[in-house]
Amino acid sequence: MSEMSAPYQQKSRFMAFHQRMAKSKPLGAFGGAVFALFLICGVFADLLAPYGLNETNMLERLQSPSFLHILGTDHLGRDVFSRILFGAQLSVIVGFMAAGLATVISIVLGVVTGYFGGRTDMLIQRFVDAWMTFPDLVLLIVVISIVGPGVTQIVVILGCLYGIAGSRIIRGSVIGIRENMYTHAAQSMGARTIHILWFHILPNVMPIVIVLFTTRVGAVILAEAGLSFLGLGVPPPAPTWGSMLSGTGRTYMYLGPWLALAPGICLTMVVYAINVYGDALRDLLDPRMRGS
Amino acid sequence: MSLLSINNLSVSFQTDRGVVQAVDQVSFDVDAGETLAIVGESGSGKSVTALSILQLLGDAGTISDGQIVFDGQNLLDLPEKDIRNIRGDRIAMIFQEPMSSLNPVLTIGKQVAEPIWLHRKKTWNEALDQAEELIKKVSIPDARQRLDAYPHQFSGGMRQRVMIAMALACEPKLIIADEPTTALDVTVQAQILSLLKNLTTELNSALILITHDLGVVARYADRVAVMYGGRIVESATAAELYKHPKHPYTEGLMASIPTLDGEPGSRLQTIEGQPPDLLHMPAGCAFHPRCPYAAEICKHAKPSLKEVEANHFRACVGYESIS
Numbered sequence: 001m002s003e004m005s006a007p008y009q010q011k012s013r014f015m016a017f018h019q020r021m022a023k024s025k026p027l028g029a030f031g032g033a034v035f036a037l038f039l040i041c042g043v044f045a046d047l048l049a050p051y052g053l054n055e056t057n058m059l060e061r062l063q064s065p066s067f068l069h070i071l072g073t074d075h076l077g078r079d080v081f082s083r084i085l086f087g088a089q090l091s092v093i094v095g096f097m098a099a100g101l102a103t104v105i106s107i108v109l110g111v112v113t114g115y116f117g118g119r120t121d122m123l124i125q126r127f128v129d130a131w132m133t134f135p136d137l138v139l140l141i142v143v144i145s146i147v148g149p150g151v152t153q154i155v156v157i158l159g160c161l162y163g164i165a166g167s168r169i170i171r172g173s174v175i176g177i178r179e180n181m182y183t184h185a186a187q188s189m190g191a192r193t194i195h196i197l198w199f200h201i202l203p204n205v206m207p208i209v210i211v212l213f214t215t216r217v218g219a220v221i222l223a224e225a226g227l228s229f230l231g232l233g234v235p236p237p238a239p240t241w242g243s244m245l246s247g248t249g250r251t252y253m254y255l256g257p258w259l260a261l262a263p264g265i266c267l268t269m270v271v272y273a274i275n276v277y278g279d280a281l282r283d284l285l286d287p288r289m290r291g292s
Numbered sequence: 293m294s295l296l297s298i299n300n301l302s303v304s305f306q307t308d309r310g311v312v313q314a315v316d317q318v319s320f321d322v323d324a325g326e327t328l329a330i331v332g333e334s335g336s337g338k339s340v341t342a343l344s345i346l347q348l349l350g351d352a353g354t355i356s357d358g359q360i361v362f363d364g365q366n367l368l369d370l371p372e373k374d375i376r377n378i379r380g381d382r383i384a385m386i387f388q389e390p391m392s393s394l395n396p397v398l399t400i401g402k403q404v405a406e407p408i409w410l411h412r413k414k415t416w417n418e419a420l421d422q423a424e425e426l427i428k429k430v431s432i433p434d435a436r437q438r439l440d441a442y443p444h445q446f447s448g449g450m451r452q453r454v455m456i457a458m459a460l461a462c463e464p465k466l467i468i469a470d471e472p473t474t475a476l477d478v479t480v481q482a483q484i485l486s487l488l489k490n491l492t493t494e495l496n497s498a499l500i501l502i503t504h505d506l507g508v509v510a511r512y513a514d515r516v517a518v519m520y521g522g523r524i525v526e527s528a529t530a531a532e533l534y535k536h537p538k539h540p541y542t543e544g545l546m547a548s549i550p551t552l553d554g555e556p557g558s559r560l561q562t563i564e565g566q567p568p569d570l571l572h573m574p575a576g577c578a579f580h581p582r583c584p585y586a587a588e589i590c591k592h593a594k595p596s597l598k599e600v601e602a603n604h605f606r607a608c609v610g611y612e613s614i615s
Contacts, residue, residue: 181392189380189407203397
């Protein structure tokens, strides 16, 4: 019985949390809803898209939005709406993988430096300092120019970039948690350090990790769009929002403004939604705000 | 042979302002099943003594001298791995603040099951079942439901019961309780201590009770060691110590307990002066600046613990020179 009810309870806690958010942070809840819609579009793009990804139709080039093509067609007669959906899919993949990688790196570096302190902390955090002096975009352009564009490269580079910088936030909260009596109590109970980190420290930084992950997804999507805009993103014909904006969008801006507007608005909406959702999460999950 | 035998333990702390000798040549024994109270004011070294038994002093503290023999093994000779296996399993500790000693984001069940899972080769579910039993044992009703509760849903007294359950989880031979009731209401204090005492008696575990509350000592301790300035100044059975305190400091402590049959409006007795500054310990006997009987010799000679009557030890040169 208890095994049966466990996932149900999990789900209901998730729902209850978001109901609370809808009440106290309506904008954040709206952001969450847009984010959820974006996820659904991304995951089920193959089912939702009315046309194929690269289905060209030269007779229907540069058509303005109609019932047949909700968001019009591009210079090769491809359905823009379908490409937006497939673009969402790519953004979800890149966003989640890079943000996931970034979160793992942040947790490992942050928890290790925060908990052990001393020389370990000194060495690793000076490296982090040095890393953070490089402007993100410059670093991205240099590395991508060397290794060449591609999904894997972008995920790894963005993951490292945000992960290393984010370790600071985790480290800061671990330093506070480390000094709590329960970590000493765990030690007096005969727990190994690794057990203390996993069992006692990690659950305490989870609220921060969730917020960090969410905001990172938005940042990664934006960074990937920026790279695609510069021609360093996922190479064509992959339909990324950034390349739709820079390629066809810019070239045919006067003939077909929808070509630039559609990916532009989608990108703005999604990143904005993720950010307000992340802000609301931070406000609600922050232990200092708990119970208020 | 006694369960725990501490010989000439000295602990010092490296601080920015110098070296602090927190514990100085302390020796005592604890027999199986016995309750020993260590009393003293803040900074007298009682907590540091307790922490050094499990070697939980942190980076700043070092055990500079002495032996801690537990079950025939000198704990100071053991590698970290073996000490870790003793912690929580054969020697358990209960801390002062039940508010911060429990992890706020973990359920009570998980935290009580943790020591079992760490030391007994059991699955997590078996450990949780045992945790339920333990929660029942410390008289918390609705144990099953309470397993899923979080610490903030518990009162201070209930949290301290949880801490006791955690300490008893592996049926340790020795429990060290560092001021277990300081943060609690007076009415709850008595409940918690009785519970602790009963459960340790049931398990035939020894208990080291660290406190500054003489009322607690009188009711629950078999033997008492009084600490002052990092040294034990007097040790005797609880009854003997109350009836016939033999050290000037203990005398002062006993005299400062307010009594119900005292003269109304009479002033409370106090011990004049301040506790010693650990960085600048007085030479000779640490208590001499506050001692009403202080003689010239007290300023130079460091008194050592001597048996003045059967099972009654005292460290005082002044008394010796008088009598």
